[in-house]
Amino acid sequence: MLQTTLKNEVTIEGVGLHTGNAVSITFKPAPENHGIKFKRIDLPGSPKVDADVDNVVDTSRGTTLEQNGARIYTTEHALAALAGLEVDNVLCEINAPELPIMDGSAQPFVDKILLAGIETLKQERVYYTLTENLTYEDVERKVEMLAVPSEEFRVTVMVDYNSEILGTQHAQIHQMQEFKDQIARCRTFVFLHELKQLAKFNLIKGGNVDNAIVLVDHLIPQEELDELATLLNKPKIKIEEKGVLNNIKLHFQNEPARHKLLDIVGDFALIGVPLKAHILAARPGHKANTEFARKIKDLIKKEKNIVRIPVHDPNKTPAFDINKIASYLPHRIPFLLIDKILEIGADYVVGLKNVTMNEWFFQGHFPNNPVMPGVLLIEAMAQVGGILALSSVPDPDNHWTYFMKIENARFKKMVLPGDTIIFDLKLKSPIRRGIVQMTGVAYVGDKAVMEAEMMAQIVRKS
Secondary structure (H helix, E strand, C coil): CEEEEECCCEEEEEEECCCCCEEEEEEEECCCCCCEEEEECCCCCCCEEECCHHHEEECCCCCEEEECCEEEECCHHHHHHHHHCCCCCEEEEECCCECECCCCCCHHHHHHHHHHCEEEEEEECCCEECCCCEEEEECCCCEEEEEEECCCCEEEEEEECCCCCCCEEEEEECCHHHHHHHCCCCCCEEEHHHHHHHHHCCCCCCCCCCCCEEEECCCCCHHHHHHHHHHCCCCCCCCCCCEEHHHCCCCCCCHHHHHHHHHHHHHHHHHCCCEEEEEEEECCCHHHHHHHHHHHHHHHHHHHCCCCCCCCCCCCCCCECHHHHHHHCCCCCCCCCCCEEEEECCCEEEEEEECCCCCHHHHCCCCCCCCCCHHHHHHHHHHHHHHHHHCCCCCHHHEEEEEEEEEEEEECCCCCCCCEEEEEEEECCCCECCEEEEEEEEEECCEEEEEEEEEEEEEECC
């Protein structure tokens, strides 16, 4: 899958839930590997705030980010919309500290993003695939979360707040494509008895019955309701029975549980890469979501420091067999030095060479002590890199690759007859103007035998 951004910029206007401030946010296209960033255009210097779990500073009634002296409040619904539509790169320009609450769901953001259109970029999307179970628990809040390996991003949520009105609810999605129709329009919810406390703490200044589901789990005397209406600067509130305030019709019977799932999608967007994992959560909230997301991000950071040696599965069909390799490269026997391309992506390639005693160069390179020449290790690596370079053009048979520079070549272990060499090459930077810069490591088993940095140029045949 390739990365995405927006085709056009789009603006949404509303009111902040807790600040009550009018706010306008404009979602703008962004380049590959930009990620999601907020820009406070109302502040001097227009500081940017990365949508990064390391920037979370408060989760009391929403997810608040802070960076470069700027804060962004209530980010979760917009982030859920972007993640739910699998939009990777966006610059969000905002003229106030808090995102608009709209109707309390992600749907208004989804509608605007779809109106702007989603554009596919050229860079490959990088996923993090969980390989082991990971747990999180907050005993005080009775929160339990578990992440298990999965081929898709899946979420299963259970909510139980010991309320006869809400009851025990479950919600789930099996893949992110379900978000738009099954989760996006599910609104935030609050118990009526919580509103008074929130109002006294100078919160929910922008709150009303149109941007939240208000659950009435016990009757409140009218004088307390009048006081609450005054605090909220709202018309008189009247309740005749338990249930949902003003008899608002729910989109789904389990809409509160689905909204908790929505919050997980938004908060987990702060990890910075899409996941392949199944998240199971009991009674989640923003604090638990972001702490668990940070735990996953720390695992990703740790694993990035671990060298992953490519593994050859002889039962797996290679990306390129020898015939396809020959259709890309001009080299021929005896100078075609690679046998297979095991994997290839937009920014990496893995190739293989089987070294046998029948190799032509062993006749003269230490016949009584055969060792593969280092210069031919470099050439074989260059040929693997040539496949990566030529795969970036639509007509590889009409192009050559010429290597311009080889740096930092190091030979760490002798390569002998019977060895199988695996070459692992990655782009150092995106290909620009036909210039390809790569780093490569050659392995025999779990040992690195050679490494080098290479630069090549893609040239059209005359």
